Amino acid sequence: MFDPLEYLPILIFLFIALGISVLFVFLPMGVSRLTGVHQPNTEKNSEYECGFPAFEDPRSPFDVRFYLVAISFILFDLEAAFLFPWAVSLEYTGWAGWTAMMVFLGILAIGLAYEWKMGALNWE
Known part of the structure; x- marks a missing residue:
């Protein structure tokens, strides 16, 4: 017969995992806002890995080499x-x-070797 108490340890584990993950996500954001470390500027908001500005028109052309390197x-x-x-x-x-x-x-x-010959790994 189905006994819901058998699933209690799993539910406790899931609630603890959810609580810890929420703590790890939101606690640093709250601490940075309270201590004044949160100071966004143009350098922090600039493109980091993708090679094109993140806050522009989404239909603008971009360099496809980033995706070639990512797939590799x-x-x-x-x-x-x-x-x-x-x-x-x-x-x-x-x-x-x-x-x-x-x-x-x-x-x-x-x-x-094909990627290397075609220049897909060369970054300018």
Whole structure:
């Protein structure tokens, strides 16, 4: 039979996690406003990583190289995420697993060489 008391520890954990996350988000903002550290200026509001101003017309043209670098980062980040479980399970997968990973890494190396040749990694 369904007993709601069995879910009480999970609910307590969720409420504590929600409270801590809200505390970590809103407490620094409140402290900075109270202590006078919150002083926005043009330098703080300028573009940081994206390469184009954030507070302009959203339909203005922008440089697509930022997105090329971001996609490359995600690709190689996923490669690193695949390498760890592959290295742990290599004993069980044997030569088939090793060959499959070498093909995967070869495809990524060809893609990186293509990006490099086309100048997608050059930033002016």
